[in-house]
Amino acid sequence: MSKRLDKLLALVGKCEVLADVGCDHGYVGIEALRTGKARRVLFVDVSGLSLDKARANCPQEFADRARFVCRDGLGDLKADCAVIAGMGGLEIISILDRAQFPPPYLVLQPNRNPREVRDRLCEGYDITYDGMTSDGKIFYNMIVAERSDKTSDLSLLEREFGKTNLYCPTEDFRLYLNKERAKLTKILSGCSDPKVSDRLALVERALSAVGGQQ
Ligand SMILES: C[S@@+](CC[C@H](N)C(=O)[O-])C[C@H]1O[C@@H](n2cnc3c(N)ncnc32)[C@H](O)[C@@H]1O
Numbered sequence: 001m002s003k004r005l006d007k008l009l010a011l012v013g014k015c016e017v018l019a020d021v022g023c024d025h026g027y028v029g030i031e032a033l034r035t036g037k038a039r040r041v042l043f044v045d046v047s048g049l050s051l052d053k054a055r056a057n058c059p060q061e062f063a064d065r066a067r068f069v070c071r072d073g074l075g076d077l078k079a080d081c082a083v084i085a086g087m088g089g090l091e092i093i094s095i096l097d098r099a100q101f102p103p104p105y106l107v108l109q110p111n112r113n114p115r116e117v118r119d120r121l122c123e124g125y126d127i128t129y130d131g132m133t134s135d136g137k138i139f140y141n142m143i144v145a146e147r148s149d150k151t152s153d154l155s156l157l158e159r160e161f162g163k164t165n166l167y168c169p170t171e172d173f174r175l176y177l178n179k180e181r182a183k184l185t186k187i188l189s190g191c192s193d194p195k196v197s198d199r200l201a202l203v204e205r206a207l208s209a210v211g212g213q214q
Contacts, residue, residue: 001027004109004140007133008085011107011144012037019044019079019103021095022087026054029083033062040065042079046072074099081105089113093120104147114141115159121145122152130162134172161206169210177207 001009009031012018018038020029023045032038043058043066045051051070058066069077073095082103084092089110096102097120106125110117121127125145133140141162157166165173184200187193 001031003135004133005031007140007142008083008107008109009035009037011129011142012081012083013105014038015079015081015105016040017042017079017081019074019077019082020054021074021082021084022046022050023054024050024086026057028085029054029066030058030062033058033065038081040067042067042069042077044069044071044074044077046070074101074103076100079103081107083107085109087111089115089117092117096120102147106143106145108143108145109140110143111140114143114162117143118154118159118162122154124148124151126150126152127154127163129164131164131168131170132162132173132176134175139172139176157202157206157209160202166206166209174207174210177203177210181207 005027008028012032014037016039018029018032019042020026021044023029023043026043029041029043033041043051043054048070051068055068078101080103084095086109089112092108092110093116108117118127124147126148127143127145129144131142133142181200181203184196184203187196188200
């Protein structure tokens with residue numbers, strides 16, 4: 001397993017039924033069965049070919065605790081935890097919006113639009129972890145959320161970067177901010193774009209909040 005997949009698995013709590021939505025190879029669900037984190041796993045993928053990979057990778061010893069479902073999102077599936085990782089944030093939001101039984105515990109890793117995912121989670125969920133992991137090249141946002149009756153409110157910086165990143169910053173997060181600042185500064189040296197300037201201002205604010213200026 002890669003560092004990214006190891007971290008996703010570490011964020012999954014012990015559960016009765018885990019849904020690995022967009023499972024593809026199925027590694028997270030399979031490891032959850034192997035380590036005893038999940039009693040049963042629903043491997044879900046919209047692509048039959050992807051689901052076949054999970055089916056082929058899943059050891060026979062777990063056959064009676066694994067179910068393979070070819071579908072778009074959760075639909076009417078019930079799970080106490082769902083991992084939805086490695087896809088765009090807007091797709092993750094769409095899956096949550098369409099779920100008939102939204103799982104009480106979510107582990108999400110949006111490849112894009114993490115801010116929109118955080119905004120969506122403010123309705124009905126409490127974000128309990130929101131950090132960043134890197135394999136050296138790519139930076140991955142990982143968000144854990146637990147169902148809550150309260151609506152939460154995030155500050156501008158929290159929406160943009162995540163609470164765990166801001167209040168318990170890792171070297172991965174500081175590295176991300178410095179790379180982002182260098183990238184945006186380079187873009188602005190060739191043109192003036194208010195959106196890029198605004199983003200750079202937010203990155204600078206986050207850098208001073210985490211004491212990460214290089
Ligand atoms: C890049 S793979 C990520 C695999 C794995 N979750 C990971 O993080 O390594 C994305 C998978 O999500 C599936 N997928 C995308 N949208 C989906 C949806 N709405 N419902 C179910 N599966 C979906 C794709 O078919 C693909 O297999």
